[in-house]
Amino acid sequence: MRFLLLFSRQGKLRLQKWFTPITEREKKKIIRDMTTLVLARQPRSCNFLQWKDLKIIYKRYASLYFCLAVENQENELLALEVIHRYVELLDKYFGNVCELDIIFNFEKAYFILDEFLMGGEIQETSKQMVNRCIEASDMLQEVRSTHIKSNNGLKSEF
């Protein structure tokens, strides 16, 4: 996978994940291209596009478009499943996720993504595993912050 973008119907970017090193300028251009291309599509059309030498798979969930770019030898139908799986993970975490959840908690959305995909490949194929890991990391964050307070600023080591 090359990149994953989430944007709203108005073309506002909600999440961007790049799996290859690209300059800032290139990124902005790609975002512009993607939003124009995808938002111009008819409602019940095919979810696959060809763009330069990449395949673009996009799916609309409520008011958000999920746009994934893969290389030519990858399986498009599976990419659709990847997008769906990510939506399911977000749903489980936030409970009936909506766009506002992703706007106000974007860093959590990234953390979940980083437990599911890594380096452009799928990391974990089990939903439950991903959820468990996210919960554990969150717990760790909580524990650590309270722990710090009780130690009155003494640097604690893990």
Add this chain to the structure above:
Amino acid sequence: MSPSVPLQEMIRAIRSARTQCEERGVIQRECAAIRAQFRQSDNGGRSHNLAKLLYVHMLGYPAHFGQMECVRMIASPRYSEKRVGYLGAMMLLDEKQDASLLITNSIKNDLSHSNQYVQSLALCTLACMGSAEMCRDLAPEIDRLLQSSNSYIKKKAALCAVHIVRKVQDLGELFVPAARSLLSEKNHGVLHGAVVLITQLCERNPETLKRFRKTVPDLVQIMKGLIISGYSPEHDVSGISDPFLQVRILRLLRILGRNSESASDAMNDLLAQVATNTDSTKTVGNAVLYETVLTVLDIKSESGLRVLAVNILGRFLLNSDRNIRYIAMTSLQKIVGTDHNAVQRHRGTIVDCLKDQDASVKRRALELSLALVSASNIRSMIKELLLFLSSCPPELKAQATSGIFIAAERYAPSKRWHIDTILHVLTTAGGDVRDETVPNLIHLITNASELHCYTVHKLYRALLTDISQQSLVQVACWCIGEYGDLLLKGECQETEPVQVSEDDVLDALETVLQSHMSSSATRGFALTATMKLSTRITDNVDRIRSIVSIYGSCIDVELQQRAVEYNALFKKYDHMRAAVLERMPLIEKNNSGNTNGEATRETLTETNSSKVAQEERVPPPPQQPAKQTYDLLDLLGGASEPLQQSPAAQTLPIITSSSAGGDLLDLLGGLEPTPAPVTPAPSATVYEKDGVTLTLSCEQQSDSSLAVTLTATNASQSDISGFTLQAAVPKSVQLNMNAPSRDSLPAQGAAQLTQLVMLNNPNKVNLKMRIRISYTRQGSAFQDMVQVDSLPGLGAAGHT
């Protein structure tokens, strides 16, 4: 986890801004506050500040001042800060930034941390933005982690290793033993990571590929386990057990079985089992089936299995889900060359997909349909394609027209059918055809001498209906000019004759001349046609004379020149008029003679590169018309073909019309003049690579000057655009390169490119040439150089 309140407040503030200006104000204030906070020492709110900055960054505002803060946060002992710090590193730092090197040490420390979540942060960041140096530094660590007992860490280390192998290919060797042992894991996450890693290693190194072929039985076992096993809640997706892993294993099997009989044999049973047992009602099942089909078609499978695979694709084609139909056509396109008959069976369905609403499906259907055209189905296929053309989306028009032309040329059952088809295309989509269509059609018409009468009647009728399609009008004018007498005679066997009077014909031509829809080239055609009629009609020669003299003061320089010359023909050279304007002889079709010099209309994917290429080239000054004015008796115009380049076909039509026959002796009418050397010059192939062939032929023009023709063809499967040639010769030799005939090379040798190079060698030195070839194929640029040490055909002329 409690949300970050400061972050949420800021997001709310930004969102409530009503205008862009207001938003920018809010963000500037926030950024200033963040910068101030960064400068302060640890205050417990650092992670909130960085999170705020990352949000601002996502909105598109600059955030580079946060880079150092990321580095500091990563080094912090607090998990919350590390987490946001690493996220910031992934978003703000990439391998091009200098600050990224600073986190190498932190990553190294965190990789050996006692807490697995900290380790995972480090692994994730390394896999996301690790540069080559970082990868080299940390590869041994990753290898160690691959052998740890913690499967959570193992699976992440595997993907990290994948990234390392991508960045630094040589390190692949390091991971081979670990990868091999990971295949015996039970944990799906680790297994998946292992399969991905092995795939990467095999793709990059054929030696490793051979070694991993031995793992095929193990992979087959794992797959069997997945298919046969019962419901497993952890990994089930709509009845399929872990489809992600299944697809990856199938892909690895494909790579392993590709050129190996034994490996392919070992997986035959499994593939058959997957193909028959997978439930295809949901997308997941179809994803697995799709991957299976791709694998079967790529390895050396037995014929029964191949038939099964093609049948699955056929079933996909009938699926109501557009996505499935789309991928079915994509796969069929890949095998249409090898399993042509199998694909032909589904031709009906494919042709139906041409009528689908969706643009992606239409595109695939068009490509596949064009590939399926053959001598036996040409008539019905072209009928369908012409129907498609009338309702075709504009971005596909150019591809469709050129495809129809190529197919028609290859398999035309009769000349009349061929001409009809081309005319039909021109009436429907005349604006999107390639520019060599006009001369090609004219050539075709000239050669079908028995159909001259039919053709001219048809074209005349077409002209009366609609004069907006420039190519059609140009051909029509040319024909009327040439065969006007047949038109006036009124009798025709093949089509209903119309009584046409000379006035009617001249009216029609005058309409074209005066219409604002006609381009300058078209008007040139019309004027010449009018002139030619002066020898073919009897009564209205005066009318012609007056038309011609009116245009003698036309603003358009090209028309004015023609009119003046024709006037001269009436006045001073009236005795020659009949001879000059007589019927054209049959023209030798010069295959490389797409020498109109115009830029051809590219398909969507090639447009950008071709536009850039066109802008770089400067059109050489049009010297031909002036020269040819005085060469009244020099029948072939005496000069090389007018290879003027027009940047865009519409903006400078003057040049094209001059090449289209602006010389007085318009013997070649609308056809571009063939290159001067009529005798075939000896040629040699000087370059052949990736399907691109370059041949060179020379002809001695005079004692010291030499005309070298470079011809390029593209025999590969993909189109080439932006094709340019540059040449260098020894110092004392003068080089003059004319513009090439085109700048793109369509696939499979559909058209050739010629470029004429004039060399002047007064000192008679040893002639050598160095040619640089550059082009773009599928979005990537290629460049190559070839040295020609001896030019062919120079044997005895005193040049050694």
